[in-house]
Structures are given as structure tokens and as C-alpha cells.
Amino acid sequence: MRSAIEGFPYAEFLGVEVIHDQDGLVLVMPFRDDLVGNARLPAIHGGVVGAFLELTAAIGLIRENPGRRSPRPINFSVNYLRSVGPHETFGRAEIVKHGRRIANVRVIAWQEDPDQPVAAGTGNFLL
């Protein structure tokens, strides 16, 4: 079952939804024409891919800490592994270290095949 992310305008803007699988929370970004960066390939805008990864990390932390203020990103690093085509994109976050003030989160994104990731990210957030 999919559910929208409420109270997070940018997540609503990207049209991102949440599902749960056996390993936990997965974010889904349905393809939309206005997310494209290169219309000829076509490929989703690199900025959108980065934003989706960062969003996946942030939602992962928010779900981990219900009721707390929004985690504030300190830095975020994105590696682009493959062209991100006109398909649904999935993202999963792993909280590597959850400290008192800082959390380190790793994110992976894929499209049709989870074993062929399209992008990977890692970031530090102030809690």
C-alpha cells in the first residue's frame, strides 16, 4: 500500500509516496515529464535525483524520531551511477550512526532492478 507524505511541501511537489517492504521503508517517486533534465534521453534531472536521495534520508530520520523537529542537513553527497530513465524511482535509507546531535545516513536509489542502483548518497544531519 502506498501513502503520500503529508506536511512536507517539497515531497508533495515531487509526488513522492511511501511503501513498506520486508526490509522497511521505501520511498517511490513516480515518473513525471516535468522532472526531466535531458529530454532527448530522456533522463530525470540530476538535481531531482539528488533531492530524492536527500528526501529519502530526511524521511527516514523523521520516521525514526517522531515528534522531533525536522532534521537539518549539514552536507549531502550524491554519486550518480547510471542514467535515471523515465520510470519509477525507489529509494531506501539506512541510518549508519544515530548520535545525540548528529545522524549519518546512507541512501540507495534504483529503478527497475534493485541490484542495479542508479544513485547512491550519504549525508550528515543535525537532529
Next chain:
Amino acid sequence: MTPVFGTNPPQGLITHVPHAERLGMHLVELGAGFAVIRLPYAPELVGDPERGVVFGGAITTLLDQCSGLAVFCAVAEIRSIATLDLRIDYLRAAKPGRDLIGRAECYKLTTNVAFVRAAAWEDNESDPFASCHASFMLGANATTSPLALFIASMKKQPSERSR
């Protein structure tokens, strides 16, 4: 011929990119190896409704767009490019309700890779809220970007360029 470089660059460079157009990005300035873009504030870009602060990912999009354009403006011939990696430092929160300005500079080109640094601010370049480093693969795929073709079609002769 409309000059590509300068403080009145053709906005077609943005409208070639569907997502940049969707965000209403505006090209402010282009030069040999650098690009400046304004991202208008919009409530839909907010990540923290309590503070009205734009989500970091929207800033990533602005700086990725600037960086790619800076690379296109740095390379001598038409080539496709692909972002290899991008790392962004959020120095402070962007001020709510304000347009965001991004500037990227391609500071090193090698045979296969372009290196870019970028920053974003509201009013003053000396007071940025984000700082960014990115690298791009040159000639990354067989399909040349429409943007690269557009720039190439409008580029002034090299002798007319000013640095």
C-alpha cells in the same frame, strides 16, 4: 546572432530543461566556464514548514543546473556530459521567501572529467548558504544533450569571447 555569454543570456538554455523550466529558473549570467541562475522562491519547495525554509534538495537542483551549464560553457566542442558526483554543504538555512541565486564555475577540465565548484546565496555572494563541489564525465553517452547543441549553435566565435 544572440550572444550566449553575458548578463542577458538566452532563456532558451533553461526552457530546454523541462524541470528547470518547471521551477521557473532564470538565467542571470553566462560566461566562459561559469553560469549564474536565479531560482524563484515557491512554497512548494519548502522542506521545513515550521520555518518556511526551502528543502536542501531544491538547492541541489539549482546548483546541479548551474554546474552543468558551466561545464557546457567551458568545453570547446559539443559533448554530452553526465554528473558523476555532487557534494553540497549547507552552511546555513536559506532565508524564507527569498529567491535563491546559484553560481557555478568549471575550474578544471581534463580529457574525461570536468570539475566544478558552486555556491548559492540570496543577496550577497560573500554570504552563501550553500557550497558545492561536483564532477562531470565528458562524452558520457552517445546522445548529445539538446542543451549542448543549443549552446553550440549560439556560441560566439572564440575570439569574441571575453573572460
